[in-house]
Amino acid sequence: KLQISCARCAPIAAGCLWCAARGGAMGLAREKHSHYLRHLDDDKESLDYMMTEHLRMGGVYWGVSAMALLKQLEADDRKSEIVAWILKCQDPKNPGGFGPNIGHDADITATHYALLVLSVYDELDRLDKGSVAKFIKSLQQPDGSFSGDRWGEVDTRFAYCALSALTILDSLDLIDIDGITTWLLRCLNYDGAFGPLPRSESHAAYTFCAVQALALIDALDMLDLDRLGWWLCERQTPGGGFNGRPEKAPDVCYSWWILSALATIDRVHWIDGARLAAFIRAAQDEEDGGIADRPGDVPDVFHTFFGLAGLSLLREEDLTPIHPVYALPMAVVQRMDLPPILPSCCEYLSVGAGGAAVA
Numbered sequence: 001k002l003q004i005s006c007a008r009c010a011p012i013a014a015g016c017l018w019c020a021a022r023g024g025a026m027g028l029a030r031e032k033h034s035h036y037l038r039h040l041d042d043d044k045e046s047l048d049y050m051m052t053e054h055l056r057m058g059g060v061y062w063g064v065s066a067m068a069l070l071k072q073l074e075a076d077d078r079k080s081e082i083v084a085w086i087l088k089c090q091d092p093k094n095p096g097g098f099g100p101n102i103g104h105d106a107d108i109t110a111t112h113y114a115l116l117v118l119s120v121y122d123e124l125d126r127l128d129k130g131s132v133a134k135f136i137k138s139l140q141q142p143d144g145s146f147s148g149d150r151w152g153e154v155d156t157r158f159a160y161c162a163l164s165a166l167t168i169l170d171s172l173d174l175i176d177i178d179g180i181t182t183w184l185l186r187c188l189n190y191d192g193a194f195g196p197l198p199r200s201e202s203h204a205a206y207t208f209c210a211v212q213a214l215a216l217i218d219a220l221d222m223l224d225l226d227r228l229g230w231w232l233c234e235r236q237t238p239g240g241g242f243n244g245r246p247e248k249a250p251d252v253c254y255s256w257w258i259l260s261a262l263a264t265i266d267r268v269h270w271i272d273g274a275r276l277a278a279f280i281r282a283a284q285d286e287e288d289g290g291i292a293d294r295p296g297d298v299p300d301v302f303h304t305f306f307g308l309a310g311l312s313l314l315r316e317e318d319l320t321p322i323h324p325v326y327a328l329p330m331a332v333v334q335r336m337d338l339p340p341i342l343p344s345c346c347e348y349l350s351v352g353a354g355g356a357a358v359a
Helices: 017-025 030-038 047-051 053-069 079-088 108-120 129-137 156-168 177-186 204-216 225-233 254-264 273-282 301-314 330-336 343-351
Strands: none
Touching: 030 053, 030 301, 047 053, 053 079, 053 108, 053 301, 079 108, 108 129, 108 156, 108 330, 129 156, 156 177, 156 204, 177 204, 204 225, 204 254, 225 254, 254 273, 254 301, 273 301
């Protein structure tokens, strides 16, 4: 009688205890996930494919990174095709910027995704790095914040994208660091977490962006890390999964947003990692591969990557280690000689990630 369908119970309860038990007994369906990722774009005439045209650059990053975490990237022969497609997404109207697809206007999120994929493939030298850095610099606003594109929408996502991209490009000196630091702290709420904008409700994904942005500019000492850590830990539901805000249903993607933020502030031991891992595994599609937002739902590439990334941080499976700030494989961070940012990553990178980690 306990085996009720999680498609019914998850939206109602704050996590299904049966699914947590089920996930604890499940292994990671590695081969099925790999097959699922390889065949994501087989049907280019489908409505789903056409409706996600504006998400294509993100989809490429999630898919490539998921394959890297599964240690299947070298077995995928699409590198040249993907790199060539990314380069075609450069926007001639906004030199240095990338759009989410060919012919789309440049934005900071797509530009960041493009840099991440090219970093994984060791193809960053194909770019005019100075031009990319200038494009990102042009999006900083007078109050220190960053807009997503030339139309001016502002929130903490774009701050993180800007600071991560400029760190990868070794060009942080181009921007007003004091300005963005001050603006990010204006987004801090009384509960210790962050909203997308000043005076906005705290949200786990925007908290991830703010925390990692501050980590990139060495400003975490301005936060009450215990208060922040407690708010993040309170997002764990009885079924093991995290929600993004109080009283919301759990979602696999927060396995990354919250766990990586906890890793950055050294508070991962405050949550029940085994129950979180069980929730992620319970959200797998055991027949066709892929991971859904929660058990019983349809999988997608977004949740597949973030579920695998969460399991990588938890070290619950034989997956490529991932850097909690850059969202890149540790081996890539080591190869590119990027700043480790965190003491825990300093120790890992000094030992050596090993080139085989992303094979």
